[in-house]
Amino acid sequence: MFVTICANSLLLDMASSQLLQRLLNQLHALSEVNETLTVRLLELEERVELMNQKIAPAPLEMHEGDRILLAASDLRIERINGLLDPIQLPRETAQEPIPEAPLELIADLNYEEEQEQLFMDEAA
Secondary structure, three states: OHHHHHHHHHHHHHHHHHHHHHHHHHHHHHHHHHHHHHHHHHHHHHHHHHHHHHHOOOOOOOOHHHHHHHHHHHHHHHHHHHHHOOOOOOHHHHOOOOOOOOHHHHHHOOOOOOOOOOOHHHHO
């Protein structure tokens, strides 16, 4: 009986040793896969960043007239939003003068002639 218990104990030790060795090998293989995937992901992120830099448009320089028109449009939009909001703006901000663009800048803009479009009720 003692020999059987010792043999079973020895077999369990060998089995647990083999199981531990197999688990360690699997853990090692999994860590290699993790490392490979991490390196590939970092390389992919670098490639995406390079592509984004190539695709990104270069910043445009705006002329002074364009800046004036843009500022006037921004103020006008803020005023319109204030009119649409149910909460009234304080009088100082609601009555700010809107800078007018010089007429020669507006006159210099070349608009292409577009064909007149009919309204929905005229098209029927």
